Amino acid sequence: MNPVENIINMFKSSLPLLFLMVMLLSQACSSNGKISSQQNNNAQAATVNNNIKVDTLVTGLQNPWGMAFLSNNKMLITERSGDIRIVENGRLLSDKVMGVPVVHSRGQGGLLDIVLHPDHSTNGWIYFSYSKPGNGGATTTLTRAKLQGNNLTSLQELFSVQPYVNSNVHFGSRIAFDRKGYVYLSTGERGTKSNAQDLTNHNGKVMRLHDDGRVPSDNPFVNTPNAKPEIWSYGHRNIQGMVYDANTGILWSHEHGPKGGDEVNIIEKGNNYGWPLVTHGIDYNGSIISNEKERAGITAPLYVWTPSIAPCGLALVTTDRYPGWKGSLLAGALAGQHIARLEINNRRVVKEERLIDDVARVRAVAEAPDGYIYVLTESPGMLLRFSNR
Numbered sequence: 384m385n386p387v388e389n390i391i392n393m394f395k396s397s398l399p400l401l402f403l404m405v406m407l408l409s410q411a412c413s414s415n416g417k418i419s420s421q422q423n424n425n426a427q428a429a430t431v432n433n434n435i436k437v438d439t440l441v442t443g444l445q446n447p448w449g450m451a452f453l454s455n456n457k458m459l460i461t462e463r464s465g466d467i468r469i470v471e472n473g474r475l476l477s478d479k480v481m482g483v484p485v486v487h488s489r490g491q492g493g494l495l496d497i498v499l500h501p502d503h504s505t506n507g508w509i510y511f512s513y514s515k516p517g518n519g520g521a522t523t524t525l526t527r528a529k530l531q532g533n534n535l536t537s538l539q540e541l542f543s544v545q546p547y548v549n550s551n552v553h554f555g556s557r558i559a560f561d562r563k564g565y566v567y568l569s570t571g572e573r574g575t576k577s578n579a580q581d582l583t584n585h586n587g588k589v590m591r592l593h594d595d596g597r598v599p600s601d602n603p604f605v606n607t608p609n610a611k612p613e614i615w616s617y618g619h620r621n622i623q624g625m626v627y628d629a630n631t632g633i634l635w636s637h638e639h640g641p642k643g644g645d646e647v648n649i650i651e652k653g654n655n656y657g658w659p660l661v662t663h664g665i666d667y668n669g670s671i672i673s674n675e676k677e678r679a680g681i682t683a684p685l686y687v688w689t690p691s692i693a694p695c696g697l698a699l700v701t702t703d704r705y706p707g708w709k710g711s712l713l714a715g716a717l718a719g720q721h722i723a724r725l726e727i728n729n730r731r732v733v734k735e736e737r738l739i740d741d742v743a744r745v746r747a748v749a750e751a752p753d754g755y756i757y758v759l760t761e762s763p764g765m766l767l768r769f770s771n772r
């Protein structure tokens with residue numbers, strides 16, 4: 384055979400394969416296109432780096448806030464307006480979870496975080512936080528329940544921030560469990576700065592509780608007169624990202640500063656994180672909140688973002704799925720519209736890299752049991768996944 388015949392024969396023999404590939408490709412495109420007209424403008428085109436791309440799994444979510452993984456192919460997503468949605472095999476089910484308590488869906492309030500009990504596979508408990516309407520306004524509340532079919536059952540309110548406040552900002556909140564089974568709940572100061580330094584209320588604090596809501600006897604302020612015994616740390620403005628590292632025993636968090644001064648902190652027993660006595664930021668109107676950025680006796684942030692990125696959602700990479708990322712923190716950014724990957728070395732942030740810049744406001748980041756990183760964005764409300772190219 385001469386070279387030309389050779390090529391023609393090769394082409395002929397591979398025609399069926401080519402045909403099959405074209406069919407598969409067109410099918411993949413049409414099934415994708417149905418749910419994802421919007422994604423094509425942003426996330427679909429986004430890549431993280433040469434090794435990692437962004438899959439848009441779900442669009443059409445309304446202000447998604449938190450996510451929890453029931454298995455590798457089934458997850459729950461909270462929507463701030465008060466719905467818990469189910470994503471199964473990468474599809475958003477039209478049936479919602481029934482039996483969610485009424486939430487105060489105003490401003491920054493509504494249905495917020497959701498996490499599984501560490502022993503969920505045996506006890507079935509699902510924890511979620513929300514803004515509960517009540518006498519005096521609304522307040523951040525921690526509740527647990529079980530899921531039977533699509534219904535929440537065995538609902539138990541574990542803890543409610545005191546007092547209720549007539550404000551629609553700074554509810555927090557994130558939920559995290561440590562390796563001893565204690566549960567932590569973060570809150571915000573509800574727009575009143577002085578709350579954060581006042582131990583007689585729960586606003587602007589991190590709480591530590593037994594998994595059934597009881598107060599641990601070794602909490603730092605159980606013997607302090609008039610202090611709320613649930614408080615674990617204080618001096619926080621508004622914490623919307625918290626993740627526990629079971630390997631190191633470190634509870635990581637970030638919090639919103641005012642104009643500038645967003646912070647990364649390690650949350651430790653009884654510590655004062657300074658708001659509003661010290662801050663790296665200024666007030667939105669440009670006025671000075673404090674002349675001090677740091678002060679003796681106040682835990683200084685490990686890392687500061689100025690200008691503010693408005694951090695929301697915090698994940699820790701524990702798998703080897705993403706080259707070079709193991710041990711990194713991934714912080715979502717609402718205003719920044721990106722994810723900040725923070726490399727950690729010996730309790731210090733040693734490097735920052737910005738991922739998926741300008742795709743959308745990022746509300747939550749989480750590592751699934753199978754090691755994949757999932758991302759929730761708002762406006763448009765999407766579920767994204769980082770996968771290997």
Ligand SMILES: [Ca+2]
Nearest residue numbers: 646656657658
């Ligand atoms: Ca601080």
